Amino acid sequence: MPEQTPGSGTARPTLEAVAARAGVSRATVSRVVNGGAGVREPVAEKVRRAVEELGYVPNHAARTLVTRRSGAIAVIIAEPEFRIFSDPFFAQQIRGISRELTAHDSQLVLLWVEGPGDYERIARYLGGGHVDGALALSLHDDGELPAIVARTKLPSVFGGRPVTAGPEGPPAAPAVPYVDCDNRGGARAAVRHLVSLGRKNIAHIAGPRDQTSALDRADGYREALPDAGSELIAEGAFTEESGARAMADLLDRRPDLDAVFAANDLMAAGALATLRARGLRVPRDVAVVGFDDMASVVDRIDPPLTTVRQDVEEMGRLMVRLLMRMLSERDSGAPVPEPVITPTVLVRRASA
Amino acid sequence: MPEQTPGSGTARPTLEAVAARAGVSRATVSRVVNGGAGVREPVAEKVRRAVEELGYVPNHAARTLVTRRSGAIAVIIAEPEFRIFSDPFFAQQIRGISRELTAHDSQLVLLWVEGPGDYERIARYLGGGHVDGALALSLHDDGELPAIVARTKLPSVFGGRPVTAGPEGPPAAPAVPYVDCDNRGGARAAVRHLVSLGRKNIAHIAGPRDQTSALDRADGYREALPDAGSELIAEGAFTEESGARAMADLLDRRPDLDAVFAANDLMAAGALATLRARGLRVPRDVAVVGFDDMASVVDRIDPPLTTVRQDVEEMGRLMVRLLMRMLSERDSGAPVPEPVITPTVLVRRASA
DNA sequence: TTGTACGCGTTATCAT
DNA sequence: ATGATAACGCGTACAA
Secondary structure (H helix, E strand, O other): OOOOOOOOOOOOOOHHHHHHHHOOOHHHHHHHHOOOOOOOHHHHHHHHHHHHHHOOOOOHHHHHHHHOOOOEEEEEEEOOOHHHHHOHHHHHHHHHHHHHHHHOOOEEEEEEEOOHHHHHHHHHHHHOOOOOEEEEEOOOOOOOHHHHHHHOOOOEEEEOOOOOOOOOOOOOOOOOOEEEEOHHHHHHHHHHHHHHOOOOOEEEEEOOOOOHHHHHHHHHHHHHOOOOOHHHEEEOOOOHHHHHHHHHHHHHHOOOOOEEEEOOHHHHHHHHHHHHHOOOOOOOOOEEEEEEOOHHHHOOOOOOOEEEEOOHHHHHHHHHHHHHHHHHOOOOOOOOOOOEEEOOEEEOOOOO | OOOOOOOOOOOOOOHHHHHHHHOOOHHHHHHHHOOOOOOOHHHHHHHHHHHHHHOOOOOHHHHHHHHOOOOEEEEEEEOOOHHHHHOHHHHHHHHHHHHHHHHOOOEEEEEEEOOHHHHHHHHHHHHOOOOOEEEEEOOOOOOOHHHHHHHOOOOEEEEOOOOOOOOOOOOOOOOOOEEEEOHHHHHHHHHHHHHHOOOOOEEEEEOOOOOHHHHHHHHHHHHHOOOOOHHHEEEOOOOHHHHHHHHHHHHHHOOOOOEEEEOOHHHHHHHHHHHHHOOOOOOOOOEEEEEEOOHHHHOOOOOOOEEEEOOHHHHHHHHHHHHHHHHHOOOOOOOOOOOEEEOOEEEOOOOO
């Protein structure tokens, strides 16, 4: 076959082609393809058939060019460790985001930031009109990310309170919308529960100081226990091992402690191991409360862990909804939306 | 300057604006912004300054419209379970893909297929010119996905041999490019190693039949041990528990077995637990070999596991490279590329 | 080397 | 209700 440019190049039909086939104008086809309002039924039907026959699919770029909407949202993951993918927290959040995005006919563009060296690339991408908005999952200290994102002027929502957003209430830095659970309230509830159980010396295994969730939970603990001495608080790294170590430290410092609130379930699991190793009974000798209610952790723990549940998938969903609201309010002079704080609930099981 | 167009709508500068500021034509600016070839240095410098001052960023949609290239690649994850995100295999593959894509200045658009109901949406998206190509991560039986993707005529590469691609060699179904490790060869090497150790009754814990990697590894086992009876083979589900159960079955059937090759590390871990529970020594009584060399599993195992290593991140990278090659070869009449099979290597540790 | 002019496929604004 | 037609922002033959 000497001639035959085709091969893979089967050119996609355009609006023009559909119009020709249906015997109408491009404008009419466009109307049918979109809302479809203001077109007489028989004509619309003819157009639909032409679309079907030709297998017409709107050209995304052309549409974006004129509407100035890409129908895509960036999800920025600022985490050098690829282990993030093994983090069930992250997985659930992404799942919520993905599902809600689908419901809004939007696509998810994954932007993985492995280090500051990627910042420029990200900024350029965000500024290039590829996406309508951005969702930033900031687990650890986000560094300059919030600033970078803000500079792009792109509507964006953070997952978890960024360190740059004031500790609470009216933010000090430029307000940045975010979705987070009520870390402080959840912690308070956990500690109050321990108090209601009659526990007198309640310790806290805190998370790393570069994560606001850890800070807020520690705040909640202190709020519920204003008189707790600092020797009742140990810092972990949100890992099982660090929880075990912290528990050991606490027991060394305060052998009389009779309860502990760990800032997450993994550390609670570690604490449980230490307690068992030291021959202490849970909850008889020491009551234990965790935070997260992560199935993957809770399911393998004995005794069943009393913990504070947060709905992570829902938080992912809410991030998308908040962003969508911001998108529709663009240029309407609407103020930066308030953070969305989702409720937590204490789940009573056997450990406290 | 009374005019200023400020407000929130700070319109992004266009090529036109840069040209005006630099005192050149749009075409020249375009040349500088892209390749930059064929522009006298002083002029180019002037243009670059204008770009800088105005903070110009090329409009993606406009560029795509004319070049017919979106600079984005879809990664299709056909896996209803969101647990996939917890799978270290998946995480590593995504990491490799993400990195190589970045190196090619391409973006990663995540398409999560939770069920057949999503197929139409995916097909439409793939056909809409949003992306230049697709990468499909097919862990389990991919069902109709390969067919759907093929129908879009979009260049695409599969991660792992799809069930629809013949067992090996010249594929029966329409050739679909994929990247996979040498499952069969790796399995053969594992078994031969056990043979070289003098083991006489070597069992196999196979993976689920709906995953080609499991089938290929089982084939490798049989190739090395043509005379092995079927009572030496048990089927697991690539999970630790299933591995433990399979090991128990095997021991019941053949108390004389002195070695076992598990189709992945997780099942090997389960097997190890069963062996320990039955008071059998590893490797003294029973030698064990796994497959994958997944750090998260291997690191917590005792004794250190002898296993077959595959470089998953590299496989992700290769998927991208293969796809990029296909993209550049479009319309050049190039045939569908052969599958890329990456080598495996036996890692000797203490268990065999 | 640089500039001119056209086309990419849509949507939106007008007439009709 | 429908149809011309002008943007949208850019790349690129082609001309200069």
